[in-house]
Amino acid sequence: MAERLLEVNDLKVRFATEDGVVRAVDGIAFALERGKVLGIVGESGSGKSVTAMTLMGLTRGINARFEGEVLYKGKDLLQVTDRDMQEYRGNELGMIFQDPMTSLNPVYRIGEQIAEAIQAHEKVDKRAARARTIELLRQVGIPNPESRVDDFPHQFSGGMRQRAMIAMALSCNPSVLIADEPTTALDVTIQAQIVELVSRLKDDFDSAVIFITHDLGVIAEIADEILVMYAGRVVERGTTRDLFYDPQMPYTWGLLGSIPRLDRPRAERLHTIKGAPPSLINLPEGCKFRPRCPHAFDKCMQEPGLANRVETAGHLDRCWLDVAYKREHRDESISGGSAEAA
Amino acid sequence: MAAYIIRRVFGMLLVLLAVSFIVYFIFIVIPGGDPAQRIAGKVATSANIADIRRKLGLDHHGFTGFFIQWYDMVRQLFTAQLVSYANQTNVVQQIEEGLPATFSLAIGAAVIWFGFGVLVGTISAVKAGRFSDRAITALALIGISIPVAWLGLILRFFLAGDGGSGVSWFPDGGYVPLTSNPVQWAYHLILPWFTLAVLFIGFYGRVLRSNILDTINEDFVRTAKAKGLSTRRILVKHVLRASLIPIVTLFGLDFASVLGGGAIITESVYQLHGVGWYAAQSIQSQDLPPLMGVTLYGAMFIVVFSLLVDVFYAYLDPRIRLS
DSSP states (O other), X not given: OOOEEEEEEEEEEEEEETXXXXXXXXXXXXXXXXXXXXXXXXXXXXXXXXXXXXXXXXXOSTTEEEEEEEEETTEEGGGXXXXXXXXXXXXXXXXXXXXXXXXXXXXXXXXXXXXXXXXXXXXXXXXXXXXXXXXXXXXXXXXXXXXXXXXXXXXXXXXXXXXXXXXXXXXXXXXXXXXXXXXXXXXXXXXXXXXXXXXXXXXXXXOEEEEEESOHHHHTTTOSEEEEEETTEEEEEEEHHHHHHSOOSHHXXXXXXXXXXXXXXXXXXXXXXXXXXXXXXXXXXXXTTGGGOTTOOGGGGSOOOOEEOSSSTTOEEOOOSOHHHXXXXXXXXXXXXXXXXX | OHHHHHHHXXXXXXXXXXXXXXXXXXXXXXXXXXXXXXXXXXXXXXXXXXXXXXXXXXXXXXXXXXXXXXXXXXXHHHTTOOXXXXXOOBHHHHHHHHHHHHHHHHHHHHHHHHHHHHHHHHHHHHTTTSHHHHHHHHHHHHHHHSOHHHHHHHHHHHHBTTSSSSOOSBOOSOOOOTTTOHHXXXXXXXXXXXXXXXXXXXXXXXXXXXXXXHHTTSHHHHHHHHTTOOHHHIIIIIIIHHHHHHHHHHHHHHHXXXXXXXXXXXHHHTTOOSHHHHHHHHHHTTOHHHHHHHHHHHHHHHHHHHHHHHHHHHHHOTTOOOO
């Protein structure tokens, strides 16, 4: 069995705001082994970014409260001081963000920004840091890295900026790479390239990846395991295969159904999940997806626990519905109501 | 770049010409603005006035006459021949005599206000919402609101000479040239420096505070954090660097205005015989040539510094292209 790099146990993150306590993450758990890719999927506000930022210690602040454990190689990162956390950031855990346009500092050269990360963690001189930066840029597929290293971010295209961000995140060879919606701001052809790049670099750098997205289609190819998050909870968890071929949670069906597909007869409009995610200050009683769920019944007033309800071990969900019923009815949600494949 | 600067310099000359024209126009239009009448006094005959007019070259009539007189004045100014109506002194020479005091005041005060402004703004932003932030905010608002003339007089009264308070830690006004005694030079200038700087410290501190608080939420600051940089390095290299860019514009223009004789009140309160003081004297005697001189002198600093600011801006923010 591969080395267990990260283990998150019953993580809760709350923020005190003027309007009340926001329960951004409410008891999630997962583990990550070297060489694996974990996908975290959910809508905006489902707590996936807060989870990722919490692993990096980026949500720390006077109004944030944490519970549970974030064990990195056995060490609880929630207990590490702010100063010691600097050693983990960039060095042990690297992170890529959603918007490469704004995530790079516009007034410094690309190379300076990557070299800065290297020099923050290793005692190397400028020349060596620069040589390594050029090598990194080459590895992420920037053409002519010797000259592009001195470009400013605005001279790079969106895809190249995201590549530069990846180079920066990998510059100190972290064991875990956290990619928070790295493809959302990019156009579709570039998305595929970035996903492929992340997957290849994960092997080159012998690390593990947490890939966060709201688009199940994006991670279908690279994720080994997927967590579906809703209202700060994990509502379904399983291998990519389980999730795509035997999804158990009506919310997952909705996500699968909202992927635009060209191999289906043209539906009138893009399929969506009705309603909006609940307020994290005032959560509904019982199952958090109940108000939006077309299959809700009286038992849903009690919140189901995350449990294994199907034959496949390790495939967990939070849904009271009968498995046989679900297998019969889920295609309506996934393929868009009456527009059944001909 | 070269073409850009040439174009800007050409534009600057046009601005200066326009300024001189406006000053001249305003002076001729205001009631009692006719210098010949004022010089001749209350009981002058019309022959007297006509005589003075001819001597001053103000005997051109009508629409074209206005332009000829304006042109004459600008030409004399630029060839350093313009003399005051009131006391026949050479305007350019008078301005030159005021330069040491004005420059000493401006440069010293600018160092103080920029340094303290950045310090105060940074502390206030880092401690946002805490006691030190509130205290600084209160002081800054007081600093911005205090009239300079009042502050100058109060400081003189309580701290300088024998103003009446019994305390005399500082000399009461006056200027000692830097070349004759550097210590006395600085000693005499401490009160004027702070008097002039207080307003700017408060203002810059407030602007910088809000810039920093905006920048701290930028994505690139989060990236810097995620790289594992220290808090201090993030603050100085990423946050402060970006937050200072707008301050540079403010500073360039404020500094230009003070160098250009804009500190009229401070110079007058402390009897610093600089360009601002000269301007105040000339306004009192409604003396057009010196006013024309100091206005163009000040305008020149403004236009030159706004060019410098633009060039420096492009250096600070590589996204900006000069063209």
